[in-house]
Amino acid sequence: MSALLQVRGLSHHYGQRVGCQDVSFDLHPGELLCIVGESGSGKSTLLKTVAAQLTASSGSVRYHQRDDSWLDLNELDEAGRRRLAREEWGFVTQNPRDGLRLNVSAGANVAERLMAKGMRNYGQLRAIAKGWLERVEIDPARVDDAPTSFSGGMQQRLQIARTLVTQPRLVFMDEPTAGLDVSVQARILDLLRRLVNELGLAAVMVTHDLAVARLLAARTMVMQGGRVVETGLTDQILDDPQHPYTQLLVSSVLTT
Amino acid sequence: MTSDYNFAFLDENTKRMLRRALLKAVAIPGYQVPFGSREMPLPYGWGTGGIQLTAALLGPDDVLKVIDQGADDTTNAVNIRRFFARVTGVATTERTSEASVIQTRHRIPETPLREDQILVFQVPEPEPLRTLEPREAETRTLHALADYGLMHVKLYEDIAQYGHIATSYDYPVLVDGRFLTSPSPIPKFDNPKLDRSPALMLFGAGREKRLYAIPPYTHVESLAFDDHPFEIQRWEQQCQLCGSGDSYLDEVVTDDRGSRLFVCSDTDYCGQRRAEPAA
Ligand SMILES: [Zn+2]
Numbered sequence: 001m002s003a004l005l006q007v008r009g010l011s012h013h014y015g016q017r018v019g020c021q022d023v024s025f026d027l028h029p030g031e032l033l034c035i036v037g038e039s040g041s042g043k044s045t046l047l048k049t050v051a052a053q054l055t056a057s058s059g060s061v062r063y064h065q066r067d068d069s070w071l072d073l074n075e076l077d078e079a080g081r082r083r084l085a086r087e088e089w090g091f092v093t094q095n096p097r098d099g100l101r102l103n104v105s106a107g108a109n110v111a112e113r114l115m116a117k118g119m120r121n122y123g124q125l126r127a128i129a130k131g132w133l134e135r136v137e138i139d140p141a142r143v144d145d146a147p148t149s150f151s152g153g154m155q156q157r158l159q160i161a162r163t164l165v166t167q168p169r170l171v172f173m174d175e176p177t178a179g180l181d182v183s184v185q186a187r188i189l190d191l192l193r194r195l196v197n198e199l200g201l202a203a204v205m206v207t208h209d210l211a212v213a214r215l216l217a218a219r220t221m222v223m224q225g226g227r228v229v230e231t232g233l234t235d236q237i238l239d240d241p242q243h244p245y246t247q248l249l250v251s252s253v254l255t256t
Numbered sequence: 257m258t259s260d261y262n263f264a265f266l267d268e269n270t271k272r273m274l275r276r277a278l279l280k281a282v283a284i285p286g287y288q289v290p291f292g293s294r295e296m297p298l299p300y301g302w303g304t305g306g307i308q309l310t311a312a313l314l315g316p317d318d319v320l321k322v323i324d325q326g327a328d329d330t331t332n333a334v335n336i337r338r339f340f341a342r343v344t345g346v347a348t349t350e351r352t353s354e355a356s357v358i359q360t361r362h363r364i365p366e367t368p369l370r371e372d373q374i375l376v377f378q379v380p381e382p383e384p385l386r387t388l389e390p391r392e393a394e395t396r397t398l399h400a401l402a403d404y405g406l407m408h409v410k411l412y413e414d415i416a417q418y419g420h421i422a423t424s425y426d427y428p429v430l431v432d433g434r435f436l437t438s439p440s441p442i443p444k445f446d447n448p449k450l451d452r453s454p455a456l457m458l459f460g461a462g463r464e465k466r467l468y469a470i471p472p473y474t475h476v477e478s479l480a481f482d483d484h485p486f487e488i489q490r491w492e493q494q495c496q497l498c499g500s501g502d503s504y505l506d507e508v509v510t511d512d513r514g515s516r517l518f519v520c521s522d523t524d525y526c527g528q529r530r531a532e533p534a535a
Contacts, residue, residue, distance in 0.1 A: 082401060086403075104410075104413050105416055105417075107416055112406070112409050113405075115408040115409060120482045121481060121482045121483050122481040123483050126416075
């Protein structure tokens with residue numbers, strides 16, 4: 001099967017400082033890839049550069065479109081970038097407050113992407129919003145409530161519903177469970193695993209937590225100092241880490 | 257005409273700058289054109305944007321009408337009319353049909369307008385997306401890309417909260433199928449009058465330094481949902497002065513016992529109807 005995303009020699013520099021350096025990988029349809037690393041390893045920079053939120057300093061990202069043609073993201077203008085972000089991709093931020101519209105109801109949050117795509121039937125929008133609330137385990141009776149009245153875990157589930165409602169082909173997730181209680185985290189990870197399978201989503205998820213990678217991702221990349229130091233099947237990396245840094249990460253997981 | 261001021265108060269360079277901006281606005285219907293707003297002898301909120309546009313438009317042969325909420329006799333309307341009478345010497349009128357330029361706050365006259373008339377709106381907030389998106393750079397991008405899903409989020413919220421689209425003033429419109437535009441705080445009752453109007457419609461926001469236009473016969477669509485179509489206000493009463501059943505009515509409290517009267521908000525229209533011999 002042909003790749004959905006092809007990343008080659010990708011770098012992003014903040015002035016003289018390296019954000020990420022010379023990263024290459026392929027992502028296939030239906031695949032969930034985890035990028036693991038500590039804070040400052042460049043994993044979030046890489047995610048944002050791949051998702052065209054940051055401009056690449058060098059290297060390329062190519063996206064395989066539905067019509068079988070390849071789109072070079074370096075050549076995309078602002079209008080094209082926004083169309084892609086709105087219609088084909090999704091982005092889940094670490095803090096749900098950054099990804100939600102806090103001054104409108106939960107239902108409007110879920111329905112916004114559908115309205116942006118031109119859906120103009122209120123009854124239908126509302127029915128879909130309720131259906132998605134149910135799918136992310138939020139009581140549909142809360143469809144008119146403000147997200148500010150939700151707990152942190154509920155807000156994150158609402159952001160997931162808002163992102164997935166248009167059935168994007170590719171979703172980027174930046175530490176979607178960081179900062180939440182462990183039990184809340186587990187529930188969201190279960191939910192993500194289920195939805196990714198049901199929808200056949202391709203996803204790139206950034207996490208500092210190897211346990212998250214083990215639960216969700218068949219394949220994992222380990223980053224340190226802006227570079228990928230090890231990449232492979234998640235189970236192999238966890239059971240038989242090759243790079244000293246990965247070995248350190250794995251041993252610290254096992255001891256906590 | 258007094259010699260204390262340049263004709264129409266503003267200097268000729270300023271008027272030229274305004275006319276250029278107006279031409280651009282007419283060329284791109286609904287697009288907000290920035291302009292160098294001048295200090296006017298009235299505070300913001302009193303129609304300084306509309307006044308600057310009117311000043312740039314008026315010639316010695318024009319006949320000016322000024323209305324505020326449909327009435328010619330409010331303090332605001334009287335002050336602006338007097339101001340222009342003094343600095344231009346042009347004739348003024350209260351009759352819609354006699355005016356060549358009508359400056360208005362919050363209404364469109366009931367009397368149908370003609371091709372040889374210009375309506376100038378006073379606009380407090382030109383950006384229809386502002387309450388939803390406070391960042392100016394972002395709203396500009398949304399306009400550039402015609403990315404207007406956000407406006408429907410607002411209408412969705414209305415229906416979710418009130419069971420219907422509760423927005424009744426400043427109801428958002430799409431001009432010429434392209435630019436999302438604020439019609440200024442007119443009642444949505446007046447929105448259908450914007451669509452394919454024979455008269456040129458100009459909008460001026462002094463504080464925000466923006467002007468825009470709806471040229472004659474431009475298609476203007478009020479946004480809505482398929483299952484919640486756009487509707488205008490209706491009254492069960494008729495005007496208790498002229499008997500009109502299809503004009504915009506104001507509810508007037510007539511005494512301290514709460515007695516109420518429904519009368520036309522357009523005072524000229526109401527007066528003309530009462531002056532007509534009964535048919
Ligand atoms: Zn009347």
